[in-house]
Amino acid sequence: MLLTRLAQVSREVAATAARSRKIELLAELFRDAEADDVPVVIPYLAGRLPQGRIGVGWKVLGRPVPPADEPSLTVREVDARLTGLGKVSGPGSQAERTRIVGELMGAATEEEQRFLRGLLTGEVRQGALDAVAVEGLARATGADPADVRRAVMLAGSLQTVAQALLGEGPGSLDRFRLTVGRPVLPMLAHSASSVAEAVEKLGACAVEEKLDGIRVQVHRDGDTVRIHTRTLDDITGRLPEVTAAALGLPGERFILDGEVISFDAAGRPRSFQETAGRVGSRTDVARAAGQTPVSPVFFDALSVDGRDLLDLPFDERHAELARLVPEPMRVRRTVASGPRDIPEAERFLADTLARGHEGVVVKALDAPYSAGRRGAAWLKVKPVHTLDLVVLAAEWGHGRRTGRLSNLHLGARTPDGGFAMLGKTFKGMTDAMLAWQTERLRELAVEDNGWVVRVRPELVVEIAYDGLQRSTRYPAGVTLRFARVVRYREDKRPEEADTVEALLAAHPEVSP
Numbered sequence: 223m224l225l226t227r228l229a230q231v232s233r234e235v236a237a238t239a240a241r242s243r244k245i246e247l248l249a250e251l252f253r254d255a256e257a258d259d260v261p262v263v264i265p266y267l268a269g270r271l272p273q274g275r276i277g278v279g280w281k282v283l284g285r286p287v288p289p290a291d292e293p294s295l296t297v298r299e300v301d302a303r304l305t306g307l308g309k310v311s312g313p314g315s316q317a318e319r320t321r322i323v324g325e326l327m328g329a330a331t332e333e334e335q336r337f338l339r340g341l342l343t344g345e346v347r348q349g350a351l352d353a354v355a356v357e358g359l360a361r362a363t364g365a366d367p368a369d370v371r372r373a374v375m376l377a378g379s380l381q382t383v384a385q386a387l388l389g390e391g392p393g394s395l396d397r398f399r400l401t402v403g404r405p406v407l408p409m410l411a412h413s414a415s416s417v418a419e420a421v422e423k424l425g426a427c428a429v430e431e432k433l434d435g436i437r438v439q440v441h442r443d444g445d446t447v448r449i450h451t452r453t454l455d456d457i458t459g460r461l462p463e464v465t466a467a468a469l470g471l472p473g474e475r476f477i478l479d480g481e482v483i484s485f486d487a488a489g490r491p492r493s494f495q496e497t498a499g500r501v502g503s504r505t506d507v508a509r510a511a512g513q514t515p516v517s518p519v520f521f522d523a524l525s526v527d528g529r530d531l532l533d534l535p536f537d538e539r540h541a542e543l544a545r546l547v548p549e550p551m552r553v554r555r556t557v558a559s560g561p562r563d564i565p566e567a568e569r570f571l572a573d574t575l576a577r578g579h580e581g582v583v584v585k586a587l588d589a590p591y592s593a594g595r596r597g598a599a600w601l602k603v604k605p606v607h608t609l610d611l612v613v614l615a616a617e618w619g620h621g622r623r624t625g626r627l628s629n630l631h632l633g634a635r636t637p638d639g640g641f642a643m644l645g646k647t648f649k650g651m652t653d654a655m656l657a658w659q660t661e662r663l664r665e666l667a668v669e670d671n672g673w674v675v676r677v678r679p680e681l682v683v684e685i686a687y688d689g690l691q692r693s694t695r696y697p698a699g700v701t702l703r704f705a706r707v708v709r710y711r712e713d714k715r716p717e718e719a720d721t722v723e724a725l726l727a728a729h730p731e732v733s734p
């Protein structure tokens with residue numbers, strides 16, 4: 223496929239607000255794509271680079287290069303050139319990168335140059351693109367959208383499914399089955415502002431404690447246990463005590479969903495930083511496990527004894543979980559049959575907070591397990607509200623922070639796939655965080671004027687704040703009060719960050 227086609231469709235998809243039109247545009251594009259184009263076309267449409275980080279020749283990006291008159295670049299050729307760019311290293315690498323980017327830009331038409339610049343600087347992120355792409359793929363190939371969605375959850379990747387569909391047609395979807403040992407995309411939650419609101423929305427529901435640890439999916443097949451994160455990374459080697467716990471359960475083959483968390487001697491949860499530090503450490507695992515042991519606490523069962531439970535309602539999946547997993551290894555919960563049980567649900571939340579946890583997740587008892595945030599069958603309620611924002615830039619620090627990138631410029635997503643800056647913060651950072659962010663942000667730098675370093679918007683950071691106030695200095699017309707960093711969210715992509723729209727909806731007091 224020619225890049226020009228992709229650039230054009232990408233522009234049209236971003237420009238239209240109508241979901242049905244976006245789907246039609248993508249379906250047309252997929253009809254023309256070959257299966258081998260898919261690994262490039264899908265991330266490019268979403269504004270992602272399949273290579274992840276590549277050291278771009280930033281100087282060239284800022285300097286105009288005369289465009290080609292006629293389109294000739296194919297998407298696969300662009301991808302190959304960018305892979306080459308990522309491999310450049312050693313002395314003279316900056317000049318070599320500049321040469322490669324210059325050549326690429328010189329072969330691109332004006333529209334293609336615009337597209338490439340957006341892609342390389344990461345300024346455009348089509349948040350909901352993957353969901354729309356699923357529908358577009360279904361339309362292009364005559365498959366049922368629900369079947370495509372399920373296959374994506376089971377394969378853990380839209381690209382894998384798209385390739386199979388475009389290469390072999392809808393029959394290929396049968397191949398994607400729930401298999402013990404192969405991780406699937408986890409089900410995610412929406413937010414509710416109170417327990418009452420959540421129970422009213424969902425009707426019969428379970429109210430479960432929300433533990434502030436690391437999400438894990440645990441697969442056991444006989445003597446083999448595999449542990450995966452929310453992003454499907456395999457972390458089995460780092461958590462021997464979780465493997466031992468899974469081997470101690472009375473089933474031979476199962477897939478369980480839960481959270482790992484570290485408790486102190488009194489049984490109270492340790493800070494998220496302690497749990498995350500432990501789960502993140504790869505060296506001297508035995509010593510780390512001795513110092514900060516973690517416990518798995520499960521809340522769902524996806525497969526037991528070779529039976530796929532995904533389409534069962536939650537109360538039936540939970541009954542299977544309860545048969546397999548004893549009490550202390552399951553999250554605490556209470557069941558509410560409807561609004562009349564709201565007082566009991568509120569007591570459960572208060573009790574959970576008193577025990578040191580962050581809130582509750584309210585779950586519809588009749589809902590199947592479905593990946594992503596579709597359907598809103600899980601609603602989280604957390605009294606301390608935080609935002610997931612994207613770092614757009616950072617300022618060089620002063621005094622004790624000289625040489626460190628400190629004051630962060632924070633952005634929320636806008637409907638056109640861009641980001642609007644909401645404010646800045648240099649608060650809440652530990653020294654370790656400062657060192658880490660300086661290094662990471664330098665890798666993402668697009669421009670450095672000696673004061674502010676503008677970066678590819680890739681890093682998601684969780685921010686606590688005391689409220690919003692109106693401000694004409696910021697593009698959304700509002701800014702955060704007392705923003706401070708809680709933690710980096712490396713498990714989230716920028717297209718999962720909070721939107722300006724949702725933020726304003728949550729703060730009617732500042733709406734114009």
Ligand SMILES: Nc1ncnc2c1ncn2[C@@H]1O[C@H](COP(=O)(O)OP(=O)(O)OP(=O)(O)O)[C@@H](O)[C@H]1O
Pocket residue numbers: 409410411412430431432433434435436437452481521553583602
């Ligand atoms: N009982 C529970 N049921 C479901 N998820 C739970 C539970 N306890 C803790 N969690 C955690 O809460 C998350 C659900 O919230 P969500 O889908 O919004 O993800 P998130 O953005 O990572 O949430 P947050 O930042 O609020 O932890 C899960 O991914 C899981 O890690």
